[in-house]
Amino acid sequence: GESVGLHLPTLSVQEGDNSIINCAYSNSASDYFIWYKQESGKGPQFIIDIRSNMDKRQGQRVTVLLNKTVKHLSLQIAATQPGDSAVYFCAENVNSGYALNFGKGTSLLVTP
Amino acid sequence: DVKVTQSSRYLVKRTGEKVFLECVQDMDHENMFWYRQDPGLGLRLIYFSYDVKMKEKGDIPEGYSVSREKKERFSLILESASTNQTSMYLCASSLVQGVQPQHFGDGTRLSIL
Numbered sequence: 001g002e003s004v005g006l007h008l009p010t011l012s013v014q015e016g017d018n019s020i021i022n023c024a025y026s027n028s029a030s031d032y033f034i035w036y037k038q039e040s041g042k043g044p045q046f047i048i049d050i051r052s053n054m055d056k057r058q059g060q061r062v063t064v065l066l067n068k069t070v071k072h073l074s075l076q077i078a079a080t081q082p083g084d085s086a087v088y089f090c091a092e093n094v095n096s097g098y099a100l101n102f103g104k105g106t107s108l109l110v111t112p
Numbered sequence: 113d114v115k116v117t118q119s120s121r122y123l124v125k126r127t128g129e130k131v132f133l134e135c136v137q138d139m140d141h142e143n144m145f146w147y148r149q150d151p152g153l154g155l156r157l158i159y160f161s162y163d164v165k166m167k168e169k170g171d172i173p174e175g176y177s178v179s180r181e182k183k184e185r186f187s188l189i190l191e192s193a194s195t196n197q198t199s200m201y202l203c204a205s206s207l208v209q210g211v212q213p214q215h216f217g218d219g220t221r222l223s224i225l
Contacts, residue, residue, distance in 0.1 A: 096211070099145075099160065
C-alpha cells in the first residue's frame with residue numbers, strides 16, 4: 001500500500017555532515033518499522049529496525065526515531081560518508097502481518 | 113549473515129515463454145517473498161510463502177505463480193511472459209513476521225522482448 005511515504009525524493013549532503021531521512025505513515029496499526037539501504041545494482045540491505053513500543057533505537061552511526069503521535073519515522077546517519085550514497089527505503093509492518101509496505105525511497109547523495 | 117541467492121542477475125526472454133526465477137536462502141527462514149521493483153512504483157509484493165507448499169497472493173499476483181517444495185527454495189513462475197513483466201525481481205526471506213526484518217537477494221533484472 002501507499003501508506004508509507006517519504007518527504008523528499010532526493011537529499012544531497014556534504015561528507016562528514018549528518019543526514020536525516022524522513023518517512024510518514026498513516027496506519028495506526030503499524031507496529032514494526034524497518035530502514036533499508038539500496039545501492040545501485042543490489043538488493044535492499046537491512047540497516048535498522050524499531051518496534052512501535054520504542055521511540056528511538058541506535059546502531060552504528062545510525063539512529064531511528066519514531067513519533068507515533070504524528071506517525072513519523074526518521075533515519076539519522078552521523079558523519080555521512082561517500083559509501084552512504086544510496087537509495088533509502090522505510091517499510092512498515094501492520095498488525096505483525098507477513099507483508100511489508102514500502103515507501104518509494106529517498107536518494108542520498110554524499111558530496112566531497 | 114543471512115544469504116538470499118537469486119539464480120540469475122540478468123535474464124532476457126521472449127513474449128509467451130514460461131519463465132522461472134529461483135531463490136534460495138540459507139538461514140532456515142520460514143517466510144519467503146517475491147517482489148517486483150519498478151521506477152516510481154517502489155517495491156510491490158507478488159506472492160509470499162509462510163511454509164513449505166503454502167503460498168499467499170500479494171498485491172499484484174496476476175500473471176505469476178509460485179512454488180515452494182523445500183523450505184530453502186522459493187520459485188517465481190511467469191506462466192506466459194509479457195512485455196509489462198519486464199522489471200527487477202527481488203526475493204526476500206524472514207524468520208518471524210512482524211518482529212524481524214526481511215532480507216533480500218540482489219535481484220534478477222528480467223527483460224521480456
